[in-house]
Amino acid sequence: MGLLLIIMSVLSIDMVVNNVLLTKRCHQLEMRLRGDEYERWRNDD
DSSP: HHHHHHHHHHHHHHHHHHHHHHHHHHHHHHHHHHHHHHHHHHOOO
16 A cells, blocks of 8 residues: 555656646747747838
């Protein structure tokens, strides 16, 4: 029973860490895309 709890806790921690890293990565990509759109919009003038 103790081993099962350890495995479950490790998996849940791993899922949280992956989720945080994925969120950061998505935010960076979104900022890059928004920056490109802003540059394009500014250069149209």
